[in-house]
Amino acid sequence: MKALTIAYVALIRLVRDRSNIFFVFILPIAIIVLIGAQFGGGFAAKLGVVVESGAGELGDSLAQSLAMSEDVEVLMFDSEGAAVDAVERGNAQAAVVIPADYDTSIRNGEPVTVGFYSRPDNQVFQTVVQSAVADQSAVIRAARFAVDNQGAVFDEALVIASNNSDGVTGIAVEATTIGESALPPDIGQFDLGASSQLVLFMFLTGLTGSAAIIETRRLGVASRMLSTPTTAGTVVGGEGLGRFAVVMVQGLYILFATLLLFQVNWGNPLGAALVMIAFGAVCAGAAMLMGTLLRNDEQAAGVGVILGIGLAALGGCMIPLEFFSDTMQKVAHITPHAWALDAFAVLVRDDGTVADILPELAVLTVYAAVVITIAGFRLRRSMSTV
Amino acid sequence: MRAATLIASKDLKLRVRDRSAFIVGIIAPLGLAFIFNLVLGGIAEGDFVPVFSITNLDQGTVGEGFVSVLDEIDAGGVIDVAERPGSLEAAEQLAEDGTVAAAIVIPAGFSEAVQSGGESSVVVVTNSDSPTSGEIARSIAAGFVAEIRTAQLAVETAAISAGGALTPAEIGRVAEAASAGLPQVISVGSFETVKRELDLATFFAASMSVFFLFFTVSFGVNGLLEERQQGTLNRLLGAPIRSMSIVAGKALVSFVLGIVSMTILIVASSLLLGSNWGNPIGVGALVVAGVVAATGLMMVVAAFAKTPEQAGNLMAILAVGLGMLGGIFFPTGLGTGLLSYLAYVSPHRWFLLGMTDLAAGDAVSSIIPAVGGLLAFAAVGWGIAIAKFRSTGIAL
Numbered sequence: 001m002k003a004l005t006i007a008y009v010a011l012i013r014l015v016r017d018r019s020n021i022f023f024v025f026i027l028p029i030a031i032i033v034l035i036g037a038q039f040g041g042g043f044a045a046k047l048g049v050v051v052e053s054g055a056g057e058l059g060d061s062l063a064q065s066l067a068m069s070e071d072v073e074v075l076m077f078d079s080e081g082a083a084v085d086a087v088e089r090g091n092a093q094a095a096v097v098i099p100a101d102y103d104t105s106i107r108n109g110e111p112v113t114v115g116f117y118s119r120p121d122n123q124v125f126q127t128v129v130q131s132a133v134a135d136q137s138a139v140i141r142a143a144r145f146a147v148d149n150q151g152a153v154f155d156e157a158l159v160i161a162s163n164n165s166d167g168v169t170g171i172a173v174e175a176t177t178i179g180e181s182a183l184p185p186d187i188g189q190f191d192l193g194a195s196s197q198l199v200l201f202m203f204l205t206g207l208t209g210s211a212a213i214i215e216t217r218r219l220g221v222a223s224r225m226l227s228t229p230t231t232a233g234t235v236v237g238g239e240g241l242g243r244f245a246v247v248m249v250q251g252l253y254i255l256f257a258t259l260l261l262f263q264v265n266w267g268n269p270l271g272a273a274l275v276m277i278a279f280g281a282v283c284a285g286a287a288m289l290m291g292t293l294l295r296n297d298e299q300a301a302g303v304g305v306i307l308g309i310g311l312a313a314l315g316g317c318m319i320p321l322e323f324f325s326d327t328m329q330k331v332a333h334i335t336p337h338a339w340a341l342d343a344f345a346v347l348v349r350d351d352g353t354v355a356d357i358l359p360e361l362a363v364l365t366v367y368a369a370v371v372i373t374i375a376g377f378r379l380r381r382s383m384s385t386v
Numbered sequence: 387m388r389a390a391t392l393i394a395s396k397d398l399k400l401r402v403r404d405r406s407a408f409i410v411g412i413i414a415p416l417g418l419a420f421i422f423n424l425v426l427g428g429i430a431e432g433d434f435v436p437v438f439s440i441t442n443l444d445q446g447t448v449g450e451g452f453v454s455v456l457d458e459i460d461a462g463g464v465i466d467v468a469e470r471p472g473s474l475e476a477a478e479q480l481a482e483d484g485t486v487a488a489a490i491v492i493p494a495g496f497s498e499a500v501q502s503g504g505e506s507s508v509v510v511v512t513n514s515d516s517p518t519s520g521e522i523a524r525s526i527a528a529g530f531v532a533e534i535r536t537a538q539l540a541v542e543t544a545a546i547s548a549g550g551a552l553t554p555a556e557i558g559r560v561a562e563a564a565s566a567g568l569p570q571v572i573s574v575g576s577f578e579t580v581k582r583e584l585d586l587a588t589f590f591a592a593s594m595s596v597f598f599l600f601f602t603v604s605f606g607v608n609g610l611l612e613e614r615q616q617g618t619l620n621r622l623l624g625a626p627i628r629s630m631s632i633v634a635g636k637a638l639v640s641f642v643l644g645i646v647s648m649t650i651l652i653v654a655s656s657l658l659l660g661s662n663w664g665n666p667i668g669v670g671a672l673v674v675a676g677v678v679a680a681t682g683l684m685m686v687v688a689a690f691a692k693t694p695e696q697a698g699n700l701m702a703i704l705a706v707g708l709g710m711l712g713g714i715f716f717p718t719g720l721g722t723g724l725l726s727y728l729a730y731v732s733p734h735r736w737f738l739l740g741m742t743d744l745a746a747g748d749a750v751s752s753i754i755p756a757v758g759g760l761l762a763f764a765a766v767g768w769g770i771a772i773a774k775f776r777s778t779g780i781a782l
Contacts, residue, residue, distance in 0.1 A: 019699030027706065035716060045518040071521035088582035089742065093434075106571060113575040120578055122434045124464045124522050130574050131529035137572045138536040144569045145540035149560055152547035161543040170505030171534050173527045178482045179514045301702075302409035310421045318715065319426055322515075328425060 006238025035193035048083040048095035056103025094118040094125035190262040195344040196317040204308030206283035211300040213291025244284035267347030278364035285371030389627040393635030411602040411647035415594035436519035439469035446497020487519030591655035600705035606640030644677035664744035675760035682767025
């Protein structure tokens with residue numbers, strides 16, 4: 001009971017500290033929104049397209065045919081300069097400029113050049129543009145051929161060619177995709193960021209919150225608690241529970257906020273709850289351990305940020321684990337983050353149940369048990385020292 | 387001025403003894419840059435050259451023609467035709483394994499189908515982990531098929547234009563003319579642009595350095611609030627020095643901490659991570675402008691905050707918020723949306739833009755906009771802070 005009271009105080013302190021409103025409640029959601037806005041379309045290649053004014057109907061239709069593909073995202077730019085700048089800075093893989101005289105030149109049978117801009121290390125998108133151009137120019141080239149070869153009138157030949165263009169051939173491309181995709185196409189816009197930010201922030205908030213344990217010692221609160229008829233075990237248990245409560249508030253907040261705001265899919269609810277509890281216990285243990293190892297709250301904030309962000313990056317919270325090399329995947333699984341993310345991936349992408357995530361849960365539980373045991377032991381010894 | 391330097395040297399001594407400035411100013415940025423580099427180093431570098439396989443089961447000239455088109459693109463270094471499996475099954479296996487991003491198969495009887503107007507399809511099997519490469523493979527196949535379709539359409543259009551009066555022999559001649567080459571109408575003119583992007587080792591060193599710079603300089607200006615809380619500020623004000631000297635002293639601490647930590651980070655990241663910071667004069671200008679801007683923005687917080695804790699929290703929020711917006715952790719300013727313009731509200735963004743221009747090998751003068759942007763933040767920050775200090779004094 002006393003342990004619960006100590007834990008409750010930890011929660012009160014979390015909410016009373018006004019900067020936490022930003023770091024615990026606003027920042028994670030802002031990041032998920034930003035990531036969703038930037039990468040929500042998946043990691044599709046981006047093709048900058050400029051349709052100069054006057055490029056006409058044919059220019060628009062070329063731009064549309066470039067935008068047809070699911071795997072190439074078209075970004076429209078107002079000027080050649082802006083599009084080229086985007087290519088130079090890597091914001092787009094390539095850019096296409098459809099010139100102002102595009103429509104008139106083609107209709108007059110004059111040759112026209114579509115500008116294609118790419119960096120020396122990424123020239124392959126020219127094939128995409130050439131394919132779209134080949135498709136569009138089929139009718140025009142057929143008509144011009146009829147003019148050259150049979151002396152036909154261009155406008156009449158154009159009508160004939162376009163009337164016949166659909167039924168002309170049985171030759172096609174048959175495209176299939178095989179293999180299990182690392183990132184399924186039906187993944188929601190905010191799904192990718194949500195679970196990784198949940199894991200990142202639970203750990204980060206846990207660690208930066210370890211300053212509270214240091215404060216408890218420095219201000220003599222711990223000594224005073226110990227002078228009451230309260231055992232050291234109860235105080236340590238209460239502090240641990242307090243860290244756990246703080247971490248879970250962070251986790252549950254992100255879970256429900258993303259669920260309600262962005263309809264993020266978290267998979268099997270019981271499974272998600274168990275992953276959060278197991279990972280939350282790891283975070284609480286890590287926070288307790290840090291609280292015993294460092295001397296002042298400024299150090300705790302600094303070290304907390306390094307470890308919180310560093311381990312998260314290593315564990316796959318910044319770039320999905322699927323993109324890691326084989327060696328780095330192994331290294332990543334030193335962190336509890338990677339195991340938690342694996343568990344969420346099974347729950348969300350494979351519609352897994354609790355049975356499917358037992359290995360991940362087991363690893364996280366062992367992690368938690370080890371860290372909490374060490375931390376509890378140290379905390380008990382250091383409680384009354386400053 | 388002597389008073390300012392005296393105050394600054396006292397504060398600097400304090401910061402050297404208190405290890406937190408080292409953690410925030412040097413260890414954190416260097417450590418995180420190292421981790422990011424480690425995690426991402428193997429992922430995004432190198433030229434993008436999709437790997438394909440080609441299987442030609444066709445006996446005729448059309449299939450051969452397609453293979454030679456692929457080989458030509460391969461010779462240009464744009465794609466890599468790495469495998470030539472002998473059957474559809476073998477090709478599919480390669481794509482499934484991920485040995486190739488896409489397997490292209492020309493079926494048996496393809497040429498005949500083309501020549502007789504029959505039906506046939508170029509098969510493209512792509513691996514789902516390589517959507518972009520798959521799209522390239524589909525495009526190349528589609529481009530080739532479009533060429534065939536165009537030839538067929540040309541013959542048909544020519545025949546109809548002639549009023550359907552052509553004999554089979556004449557049609558054969560038209561077809562020959564069509565296969566010899568169709569008039570080109572639209573060509574694609576290819577231009578190479580420069581690469582205006584930092585390599586990962588440099589990007590993370592630069593982004594982490596400027597991100598933590600804002601925390602590092604906050605130690606200096608926050609000293610003002612600490613003196614106020616400890617009551618030593620009133621004693622300083624009682625001394626025969628101008629109050630602005632005290633502010634200048636604190637700003638000097640920020641400036642020295644910022645410049646020193648950035649210099650250490652630049653040298654250390656160059657040696658340890660292989661970061662390439664570019665022209666020293668340009669980098670120097672960016673660093674000085676960045677430190678002045680960071681100090682100015684943090685001074686605004688110091689001017690309005692009531693306690694050092696409150697100031698510390700607000701400074702952290704400002705540093706994290708602006709850093710995030712400026713593309714420290716993941717790229718912002720992409721595309722043409724509102725968010726892409728919002729990124730310019732961040733000094734971090736201007737710093738990184740300047741770094742990028744230097745890395746592209748532009749003249750040192752190319753960083754003038756970036757330095758100007760940073761100095762604008764500095765001017766706004768310092769302007770507001772000084773106005774506030776002038777109107778209410780620094781003691782509160």
